[in-house]
Amino acid sequence: MSSFDSELDAKGLNCPLPILRAKKAIAALASGQTLKIEATDPGSVKDFEAFCKQTGNELLSSAEEGGNFIFFIKKS
């Protein structure tokens, strides 16, 4: 997964800030565009799963790389 339209750095932040900032970033995207998020809070894995389930946006991938959690979310 490498292609994205917008990027959000949520490293060092605890929930709810990564979710709140992702919500704002996704609002600025057009339908079908993708947001990449980098976070360090381990709880963000469950949080972004729940966020996508509730908002209808698609969680394209969720991965851990060197202690960072990387998410790609496609706007519905």
Place this chain on the structure above:
Amino acid sequence: MATASNKRLSAPERRSSLITAAKSLFADKGFHGVSIDEIVNAVGVSPAILYRHFKSKDELYDAVLQDFSCQRESYVDTIVNSEAGFEAILRGITRVFIDSIVSQPDLLKIELYSILEGHQAHREFFLNRWKTFTDYIEYSLNELQSKGRLSKIDSKASALMYQGMLREVLLLKCLQQSEHLKEYSLEELLDKMISQFINSLELN
């Protein structure tokens, strides 16, 4: 007390019973105030059984903290369903946090002991829980200042003050059962606290 039913517990059930007993004892006496003997006596097993599940008291304490973090509050509902405003979200996440503390006051007691006992990793666990508020407030106040809706204030110090007020309300209402301010329920006190905090910011 050792019973026949204790002996029938599966390994995960036994592990869970040790964590539950340890949680309650750590809350009442702190990490240093509790011996392995007390924990095994509370569950009715031998120390050997405990050491089969946990290599040390430290490892058991970590498991207790891990157990709390598994019941971590979810703020996703609040964020997805709240209006976008600072106050609405602050009220929402405070409510989620308070509900979590009210349902498990042991967490608050263990936090107080961890502050006194000075164990770095334990302190960081609890500081991390409060970061929910300090991060959100600091970020939001900086954002409000950049939009000109708030005069220049120290957002980091403001976040810390909110944390202090919230912790005091929790201590007063969840642990101390104090006569002081008994005319207010927890909900009323929280409502006043948040309103005063918001008013003090003089947002325009």
